[in-house]
Amino acid sequence: MAGQNKVKVAFFDFACCEGCQLTVIDALQTHLELLDAVEIVNFREASSRRDQDYQIAFIEGSITREQDEERIRRIREQASVLVALGACAHTGGVNALKNLHPLDDVRRWVYGKHADWYDTAAARPVSAVVEVDAVIPGCPIDREEFIAAVKALLVGKKPPIPDYPVCVECKMKGNVCLFDLGKSCLGPITRAGCGAICPTYGNGCEGCRGIIPNPNENAMKEVLDEAGLTLEEIMDRFTMFNSYRETEGGA
Numbered sequence: 001m002a003g004q005n006k007v008k009v010a011f012f013d014f015a016c017c018e019g020c021q022l023t024v025i026d027a028l029q030t031h032l033e034l035l036d037a038v039e040i041v042n043f044r045e046a047s048s049r050r051d052q053d054y055q056i057a058f059i060e061g062s063i064t065r066e067q068d069e070e071r072i073r074r075i076r077e078q079a080s081v082l083v084a085l086g087a088c089a090h091t092g093g094v095n096a097l098k099n100l101h102p103l104d105d106v107r108r109w110v111y112g113k114h115a116d117w118y119d120t121a122a123a124r125p126v127s128a129v130v131e132v133d134a135v136i137p138g139c140p141i142d143r144e145e146f147i148a149a150v151k152a153l154l155v156g157k158k159p160p161i162p163d164y165p166v167c168v169e170c171k172m173k174g175n176v177c178l179f180d181l182g183k184s185c186l187g188p189i190t191r192a193g194c195g196a197i198c199p200t201y202g203n204g205c206e207g208c209r210g211i212i213p214n215p216n217e218n219a220m221k222e223v224l225d226e227a228g229l230t231l232e233e234i235m236d237r238f239t240m241f242n243s244y245r246e247t248e249g250g251a
């Protein structure tokens, strides 16, 4: 039911796998109370409505084509609050891996003899094109973090996200550090909030939640020092989610 006092919310996707939108749908199924406060007016994956009148816009995906820029600027003009939803929108995500190679090669690898049919450009996070008011990190996003973010936005606050590294959560779980097992991990410089799920199951953190502010000053840098690695060396090893930062100079 359309409510007169509800905040109008829209979801838009750019280059992405749409897994973050699926997480939103999943989260809303167990938090129906949110639908008392918001009216979803545009959400291609979940609804046929295509209204262009909204206050909060959630953006999933990276900017990878010229027409993407025009579209995101139009959304920015309409939205009072624009939120980057997930790693693709936040850091460029896995899409930015293509930035490590010549674009003509990438197009040929993907589209073969029809490469010329498809427009493409270096993948960029949304913040490289328009101002972003808030971020919900991760690949995919965390469903409870999404709910907390929406509740914060509805009362005019910035969504709370941790600014400390994954190592903190990992150590609180009592895990043996992967560096002590001869493996590598981006946990010392990656934003926490996922419960250190990858190292807990024996896999190095790939940095899907983005790099924490001031990683060089972070106390967890001692983990890297002990492993004989610099910040640059560890970033070179983990390109899955942070290639835009490495190739373009900042996400």
Ligand code: SF4
Residues within 6 Å of the ligand: 016, 017, 018, 019, 020, 021, 060, 061, 085, 086, 087, 088, 089, 093, 094, 138, 139, 140, 141
């Ligand atoms: S952040 Fe991950 S789950 Fe979300 S759209 Fe991008 S690739 Fe998919």
Ligand code: SF4
Residues within 6 Å of the ligand: 166, 167, 168, 170, 171, 175, 176, 177, 178, 179, 185, 186, 187, 188, 196, 199, 204, 205, 223
């Ligand atoms: S470097 Fe990785 S495995 Fe080691 S404490 Fe940090 S998050 Fe855990």
Ligand code: SF4
Residues within 6 Å of the ligand: 138, 139, 166, 190, 191, 194, 195, 196, 197, 198, 199, 204, 205, 206, 207, 208, 209, 210
């Ligand atoms: S451990 Fe690292 S890669 Fe895994 S979910 Fe957390 S931030 Fe993402």
